[in-house]
Amino acid sequence: MSKMNKVYGEPKSNYTAKLKIKSAILFVWFVILTIICLLPLYMLIINASHSSSDISNGLHLLPGKFFGINFKTVVSGEMKLYFDAFNGYKNSLIITCCSCILTVFFSAMTAYGIHVYDFKIKEASYTVILLVMMIPVQVTSAGFVAFMNKIGLLNSYIPLIIPAIAAPAVVYFMRSYMKSSFPLDIVEAARIDGCGEYRTFVSIAIPMMKPAIAVQAIFAFIASWNNFYTPSMILVDGNTKKKTLPMMVQALQSSDTLNDNGAKYMAIALSIIPIVIAYVFLSRFIIAGVALGGVKE
Amino acid sequence: MASAAQRRIKSISYAKYGYLFILPFFLVYFFFQLWPLINTFIVSFKGNGTADTSSLWVGFDNYKDILFGGNRSANAIHERFLRCFGNTLILWIGNFIPQIALSLSLAVWFTEANLKIPGKGFFKVVMYLPNIITAASVAVLFLQLCGQSQDSPGALNMFFSKIGLVDYDPMSKKYDTIQFIEGCWQSRGVVMFIQTWMWFGNTMIMLMSGIQGINPSLFEAASIDGATSGQVFRKITLPLLTPIMAYTLVTSMIGGLQMFDIPYLYHKDPNKTSKNVETVAVMIFEYFHKPGKQQKMGYAGAISVLLFFVTLVLGLISFYMTRDKDEIAKKKQRKKIAKQLKQESKQFGGFSI
Incomplete structure (x- = not known):
């Protein structure tokens, strides 16, 4: 046994534990990145469901009740111009x-x-x-x-x-x-x-x-x-x-005329949502496609 | 098993179908891309402004104005060009370095076989998501989120005031906001962040497929020899990933030169682009987009030509790096064999055996 140690060095006794800790730290890091990726879109949806005065009064992290009203403003109001x-x-x-x-x-x-x-x-x-x-x-x-x-x-x-x-x-x-x-x-x-x-x-x-x-x-x-x-x-x-x-x-x-921030957020949301929905269904193909394009050697 | 029909078919030449099949591509390419490219060169030697002045030949005047300046109006254009070029460089470097660092580390961690991280597929999907969202919408969204108005600031300034970095005056109900849109480095920082946010997922997946292309027995051998993950990264992954990294670098540079949507839309004054994030592509667009007298087709053409030569150099580098090496080796071998055969046939007095 001691001879083996001489040749191969000390066995890595805590190898598994180290791996587990590393995995856990990385998991947390990935979650943080995920939040950064999704936060702007989350803020978009949240703000789209608040009235303009609500938005200027403070930070919101939960959906409000103005979703329908904002939608109506965007679809039918003066904004149509x-x-x-x-x-x-x-x-x-x-x-x-x-x-x-x-x-x-x-x-x-x-x-x-x-x-x-x-x-x-x-x-x-x-x-x-x-x-x-x-x-x-x-x-x-x-x-x-x-x-x-x-x-x-x-x-x-x-x-x-x-x-x-x-x-x-x-x-x-x-x-x-x-x-x-x-x-x-x-x-x-x-x-x-x-x-x-x-x-x-x-x-x-x-x-x-x-x-x-x-x-x-x-x-x-x-x-x-x-x-x-x-x-x-x-x-x-x-x-x-x-x-x-x-x-x-x-x-x-x-x-210059548009001051209704809620409606503005709503309009941006309307421009983003279709492609995000398409992505949710097609993400597997898209990511495989990007990977294929990358291997050019 | 070569039947009579098969032999007959072999003797028919199908070359004309080859031409027929590639004809639509080259026809459309000529009309909508090659001719416009030549036309860009032509207009770069012509004047600016209205239809009368823009049909005059001015030689290299446009180039001279852009590169060296001259009288007052030419100096303004020269300065603007330098500023835009500088902005392009700054914005590109500021988004490429964090992007490549982030993507490379993520790609290595995602492909490391002995790490047990749940939901890898989900993370990949989410990190690629920003890339497919319309860039114009992203720009306007960030413009909203980074709003710097003192009465009703955007979400980011609100957040900073919550954690005490932005002062709030309850008397006048005004926020002492950070100038995320008009401030020079603040706005550049936001644009860099948006670019990184949008592109790191894409680069990560490309690098990942590069790492997966490396022979797995190398990693196995390294782990048997007791290499740490840092050693594996430095001695195996990085050297073998160099070609694909170089390719990423060049394509990102070409992409950086084209940066348009976000710098063009990220400004406060509705009718004027921001000086601090204006890129070369924005400058070209502004020059040929303005109606009537303000249109400066000549300058737009000249800047485009300069941009073309920069891209050409970068493109040739990437072409050299991505060409099919097996095919080239095979071709060389074929030529060699043909040469040998020729020589041999010469040895026997021109008769082939």
């Missing part, structure tokens, strides 16, 4: 759904084209896609606005929806997915059975790529729903009927 929640939902949904479908369909198509066929510029086009992946919108936006102004597409939804067809990052992701889980033999088998190329893509490749498409659709949806920059540079005429939800939130911030 610049914050029209349901119209905002509608506009954001139209833009987001269209661009989301275009993004995943055409990205899958481009990735499929590059992956399956052999043609001269195959590798070159993929390299171009990788290179342009990093160009931020801010860089092209000045020229974009000038160009849209010239061809008269300002204040329309077209420049917000059609560019979604070209999403380099999504193409990159789809191609990586196809490399690992889309054997080319299937395409050949389909050809022997007399299946056309386009049909092979739609009825064989797309169903096989469902997991990748689902993840990318979720991310495209969130990105487009949260987008504030592009809509506010294209929709410049200040027409509330056309505005997307984030733009209405901005109108909320820049209005």
